Amino acid sequence: MAEAKTYRNFIDGEWIESSSGSVYGHHSPADRGDLVGTFQDSQTADVEAAVEAAARAFRRWRLVPAPKRAEYLFRMAEILVRRKEEYAREMAREMGKPLREARGDVQEAIDVCYYIAGEGRRLCGYTTPSELPNKACYTTRMPVGVCALITPWNFPMAIPSWKLIPALVCGNTVVIKPATDAPLSAYHLVKIGQEVGLPGGVINYVTGGGEPVGGPLVRHAKTALVSFTGSSETGRRVSVACAESFKRVSLEMGGKNALIVMDDARLDLAVDGALWGAFATAGQRCTATSRIIVHKKVHDEFVHRLVERAAALKVGDPLDESIDVGPLVSDAQLKRVMDYVQIGRDEGAEPRLGGVRLTKAEYGRGWFFPPTIFTSVDPKMRIAREEIFGPVVCVIPADGLEDALSIANDSLYGLSSSIYTQDVNRAFVAARDLETGITYVNSSTIGAETHLPFGGTRRTGNGHREGAAVTALEIFTEWKTVYIDYSGRLQKAQIDNN
Ligand code: NAD
Numbered sequence: 001m002a003e004a005k006t007y008r009n010f011i012d013g014e015w016i017e018s019s020s021g022s023v024y025g026h027h028s029p030a031d032r033g034d035l036v037g038t039f040q041d042s043q044t045a046d047v048e049a050a051v052e053a054a055a056r057a058f059r060r061w062r063l064v065p066a067p068k069r070a071e072y073l074f075r076m077a078e079i080l081v082r083r084k085e086e087y088a089r090e091m092a093r094e095m096g097k098p099l100r101e102a103r104g105d106v107q108e109a110i111d112v113c114y115y116i117a118g119e120g121r122r123l124c125g126y127t128t129p130s131e132l133p134n135k136a137c138y139t140t141r142m143p144v145g146v147c148a149l150i151t152p153w154n155f156p157m158a159i160p161s162w163k164l165i166p167a168l169v170c171g172n173t174v175v176i177k178p179a180t181d182a183p184l185s186a187y188h189l190v191k192i193g194q195e196v197g198l199p200g201g202v203i204n205y206v207t208g209g210g211e212p213v214g215g216p217l218v219r220h221a222k223t224a225l226v227s228f229t230g231s232s233e234t235g236r237r238v239s240v241a242c243a244e245s246f247k248r249v250s251l252e253m254g255g256k257n258a259l260i261v262m263d264d265a266r267l268d269l270a271v272d273g274a275l276w277g278a279f280a281t282a283g284q285r286c287t288a289t290s291r292i293i294v295h296k297k298v299h300d301e302f303v304h305r306l307v308e309r310a311a312a313l314k315v316g317d318p319l320d321e322s323i324d325v326g327p328l329v330s331d332a333q334l335k336r337v338m339d340y341v342q343i344g345r346d347e348g349a350e351p352r353l354g355g356v357r358l359t360k361a362e363y364g365r366g367w368f369f370p371p372t373i374f375t376s377v378d379p380k381m382r383i384a385r386e387e388i389f390g391p392v393v394c395v396i397p398a399d400g401l402e403d404a405l406s407i408a409n410d411s412l413y414g415l416s417s418s419i420y421t422q423d424v425n426r427a428f429v430a431a432r433d434l435e436t437g438i439t440y441v442n443s444s445t446i447g448a449e450t451h452l453p454f455g456g457t458r459r460t461g462n463g464h465r466e467g468a469a470v471t472a473l474e475i476f477t478e479w480k481t482v483y484i485d486y487s488g489r490l491q492k493a494q495i496d497n498n
Contacts, residue, residue, distance in 0.1 A: 004035040007183065009046055009207060010190050012053035013200020018208070019045040026183065029096040029327040030317050030366040036094050039183045042208035047175070047216040050204035054146040054173040055222045057201025062143045062171040070120020070169055075196040076189075077113030080106060087157065087188050092318040095153050095182040096326040096366075097281045099319055108158035109165075109189065111450040115468040116165045123170070123473070131497055134487035141477035143171030144248060145224030148217045150238070152230045153182035153329055154284045160186045162450070163227045164193075166472040168202065175204045175223070177214055179230075181329050183207045210234065218242060227466075227475060228252070229286075231387075232413075232459045239462065250464035250475045252455055254387040255286045255415035257445040258408035260430065261302055262401065263295040265420035266442075271305045273418065273444035278393035279313060279325050279371045280446060284333070286460075287416040287438070287446045291377075291384055292395045293404045299397050303375055306395070307353050310371040315358060327366040328390055334367040337390030341372060344383040344394075349374045354391070379407045387413070401426055409435045414457030416445040437461065 006023065008015040017023075018040040028034040040046070061069070080087070088102040097105065125139035149163040160176060167174050178186035190205040206213055214234075218226050218241045225248040228238045232253040242249040259277055261270045277289025294302050318326035328334045334357065341355050354372030369391055377384050377394035384394045398404040408417055418440040419430040427441045437456035438448060448454050453465035465471035485491055 004037050006038040007040070007187050007207070009040045009042060009050070010194070010203065010205040011046070011050045012057075012204070013194070018042040019049070024180075026094070026181065028093050028366070029329050030093070030319075032365055034093065037184055039207040042206045042213050044212070044216040046206050046208070047213055047220065050175045050206050051146055051217070051220045051222050053201040054175050054204050057199060058143070058145055058173045061173055061199065061202050064171070066120045066123050066169060066171065068120075069171065070117040072193070072196050072198050073113050073120070073165055073169060074117035076192045077110050077117065079192045079195060080110045080113065083188075084110070087185065089319065090188070091156060091185045092326070094184045095156055095329050096318050098323055098326050099321060101281055102318070105155055105158045105185070108155070108450055109161035112158075112161045112165050112468040115451050116169050119166075119470075119473070120169050125479075130483070131493060132485075132487070132491045134485070135491060136484040136486070138482050140480050140482065141170065141473060142480045144476060144478055145172060146222055147172045147174045147476065148220075148223040148226045149174050149176040150214050150217070150226065150228045150230065151176070151178050151186065153179035154281060154286070156182035156185035157189060159229050160189055162454075162466050162468065162472070163229075164189060164203065166466075166468065167227070167476045168198075170473060170476040172225070172476055173202050173204075175206060175217060177206055177208075177217055180207070180209055214238070215241075219244075221245070224248065225476070226250075249462065250466065251462045252286070252464075252466060253460050254413055255288070255456060255460055256290055256385065256387055256411050256413045257287055257416040257418075257436070258291040258293055258411070259289045259417070259445055260398070260404045260408060260419040261292065261294045261298065262404070262419065262421040262423070262426060263297040264422045265298070266422065267298060267302055267305060269442060270302065270420040271309055273420065273442075274306055274393070275309055275313070277418070277444035277446050279310065279391050282325050282328055282369070283391040283393070284329060284389050285446055287448065288389075289418070289445045290388060290393055291408070292393055293398045293407050294395060295404070296397050296399060299395075303352070303395055307373055310353055310373060313371050315368055315370055316362065325371060325391060327368045329367070331367055333389065334369060337369050337388060337392060340383055340386070340388045340390070340392060344374050344381065347381045347383065349377050349381060349383060349394075379410060385411065401429065405430065405433050409433075412459045415460040416440070416456070418443060418445045437465065
């Protein structure tokens with residue numbers, strides 16, 4: 001076990017302690033006796049210092065040519081490639097996702113860095129003719145300014161990279177506030193930024209509690225943009241705070257994702273997809289499959305196979321290569337999941353599998369909960385409507401495609417959806433009619449690729465799409481339209497040529 005270190009904030013190119021000197025210890029969710037590290041428990045004064053540093057650095061960074069800015073990011077990717085295994089192991093220990101999934105999380109950051117580094121030589125605007133003679137028009141992307149990046153614990157390197165890397169290539173400076181439960185992976189990303197020589201103040205990193213750090217960061221007059229990923233409840237608070245000063249804000253929030261299994265589906269594939277979607281990262285993914293809507297004709301056979309396979313999943317230490325499901329991230333998350341299982345029981349549903357916390361000796365030091373399957377769930381039940389964020393899935397029977405689509409769409413959220421069918425007509429109807437930001441056909445609800453837009457409808461988001469896709473540039477730039485009149489006289493649009 002690696003020795004626990006003390007990690008500092010990174011402000012204006014220096015690693016410094018919080019102004020109050022206060023720190024907190026973060027323990028592994030698989031073993032609460034395992035101290036992963038000690039982090040700064042920051043307050044308003046630390047946020048002030050970080051935002052001021054970012055504002056000063058912005059004056060110079062915005063003028064560095066974008067291809068030069070991109071070179072730093074390319075070099076970050078190369079370091080990440082070399083340290084992928086080390087960072088994946090630390091991530092698994094930090095927040096409990098199984099090692100192979102942690103490798104995937106680091107890989108996302110690598111993919112984002114390489115992809116966005118290429119964007120440094122594009123960042124395309126466009127030119128267009130003017131309606132007047134001897135006049136030129138073009139558009140260009142401008143950086144927004146100081147960006148506040150607020151991230152959750154479930155993708156502790158991937159999600160910070162989705163925000164940090166596009167923000168930097170566009171010429172912004174940032175203050176990143178990682179989740180209290182997973183600050184180490186974001187620290188690694190920031191440290192690499194320092195190693196490749198990013199100028200002081202371009203990236204600032206401040207750890208600590210949600211309201212103590214996130215609150216002043218969101219409200220600060222010099223943060224021009226907030227990019228937030230987390231729960232819809234926190235997202236609402238962030239959004240309201242930003243509305244006060246008309247601050248730009250992009251929100252990526254919760255999900256209640258449905259996977260539909262039609263009567264013509266390949267059931268073996270559908271079971272594979274459902275298991276992966278429901279129980280990967282112990283169900284703690286915004287895109288996790290939390291509702292499985294199954295055609296009545298294949299319902300019993302599907303449920304039989306699903307329960308059998310889920311019962312065989314191995315729960316345990318995320319650093320053990322043979323396990324399938326790790327712990328929940330915290331005691332609070334475990335309590336939330338247990339509360340929802342009880343709510344399900346109170347509503348009249350009974351788990352066909354799981355439903356009771358794992359307490360045997362090998363689980364006693366962590367926050368372990370087994371794969372849990374509720375069957376014959378009524379779509380009106382709370383367990384079928386609210387985000388649980390744990391290894392709990394509801395199976396809901398449906399009469400046919402129309403019924404399945406209507407159940408899937410009857411949700412406050414709209415992140416991801418999936419349909420298993422061999423019928424191309426049904427596949428296209430579902431791709432058109434499922435009201436989510438992402439739809440998969442014959443694949444699970446999880447598995448987004450970084451170069452495509454990522455985000456959702458309704459309470460999942462506020463209209464933005466991130467990932468490394470070109471849509472991320474829409475978040476981190478302002479459009480500027482430039483008119484150049486070389487006629488040597490005053491020309492009046494809409495008037496002189498009519
Ligand atoms: P959370 O809302 O509790 O916290 C998210 C971040 O906000 C953390 O850094 C937290 O410290 C900070 N925060 C808390 N209170 C704040 C405040 N008052 N002001 C500013 N910042 C504050 O979410 P979580 O538990 O870390 O993550 C789980 C949630 O994230 C789930 O709902 C999940 O669906 C969602 N999520 C969404 C996506 C997506 O892209 N749509 C991706 C991953 C996770």
